[in-house]
Amino acid sequence: MSTLLVIGLGIVGLAVLAVGADQLVVGAGRLATVLRVAPVIVGVVVIGLGTSAPEFVVSGVAAVRDDAGLALGSLVGSNILNVTLILGVVAIVSPVVVRSSVPVREAPLMVASVAIFGAFALVGMKFVAGVLLAVLTVGALVLLVRLSRVPPDDPLPDDVAAFVEPSPPPGRWWVEAVRTLLGLAATLGGAQLLVANASTLAHRWGVSDTVIGFTLLAGSTALPELTTAVQAQRRGQGDLMVGNLLGSNLFNSLIGGAVVGLAAGEDTIAPFGFAAVTAMVGAGVLAWLLLKRGNRITRPEAAVLLCSYALMLPLLISANP
Structure with missing residues (x-):
């Protein structure tokens, strides 16, 4: 199969x-x-889990295919990219303003999740790690719902409602059920095709799976976060934009890590590079500290985030030839 065909696939x-x-x-x-699930749950699933779905599906497929570098590299790269490149690009165009609850609540929870995932990645992902991360995922979801303090019968907040499609007539619920199943099938199939050909390219070009993971795959699977971030900032919804990026990192780390660990089964996925894990945690901490300074990301601070990404990427590539 020619290289051009592999790229096309x-x-x-x-x-x-x-x-x-x-x-x-x-x-x-x-x-x-339609099923009258609490609005806050809709918001968390649609915006938080929804935009993170490509990351942990791709990582799970890669783990099943024994492409450990792609599996962890995609998650690590996406976590770095979300809070440096994407946040920096959006804030350089228009400064981002958030409420005080974001640096106090979502940001530290995100950093803690990334750090736990990073610790497991450093020692090698196992089935037990997957189980523990799955339990932590449930705990994080419960905590986020409780902290949201939105009564079940309240309407969706404006910033969430802007991204939720109108519900179908009650009698047409089966159409959305079919849409959901087909969407899941397409997501899994697309992830399989992307991972298989990315791995082929890595081997042909002499590039490690890890580098392909935190560059090509991380950038590709981060497109939903980028799209949502741009739309949210255009609407003046800084909290939604930042919350989506922080939530994506949280779910990437917990659910993505759980999927990779569980997919490992009786095997142990080799420890990930110290430099990459340190960069991932450091990027999360940097974003948190900048948000904590004044509940905003100004253009100079956005430049700091962009420079951080520009400096991290060559270091990561050189550390994983």
Whole structure:
């Protein structure tokens, strides 16, 4: 198979993944509304889990295929990219303002989740680690819902409602059920195609799976976060934009890590590079500290985030030739 064909198939996989994840999110959101699930749950699933779905699906597929470097590299790279490149690009265009609760609540929870995932990645992901991260995922979801303090019968907040599609008529719920299942199938199929061809390219070009993971795959699977961030900032919803990026890192670390650990089964996925894990945790801490300074990300601070990403990437590539 020619290299050009491999690249083409990878692009097709990315397109199928993006469309499938989008339809999965839309279908799940509409079904949740029809089934009268609490609005805050809709918000968390659609915006937080929904935009993170490509990351942990790709990582799970890569882990099953024994591509450990791709599996962990995609999660680590996405966690770095979200709070440096994406946040920096959005804030350099228009300064981001958030409420005081974000640096106090979501940001430290995100940093803690990333640090726990990083610790497991350093010693080698195992089935037990996957189970522990799955338990922590449930705990984090419960905590986020409790902290939201939104009564079950309240309408969706404006910043969340802007991203939730109108619900279908009650009699057409099966259409959204089919949409959700097809979206899930497309997401899994697209992820398989993307991972397989990314791995092939890595081997042909003599590049490690890890580098492909935290560059090509991380950038590809971060597209939903980038799109949501741009739309939220255009609407003046700084809290939603930052919350989506922080929530994505939280779910990438907990759910993504759980999927990789559980997929490992009786095997142990080799420890990940110290430099990459340190960069991932450091990026999260840097974003938290900048938000904590004045509940905003100014243009100079956005430049700091962009420079951090520009400095981290060559170091990560050189550390994982």
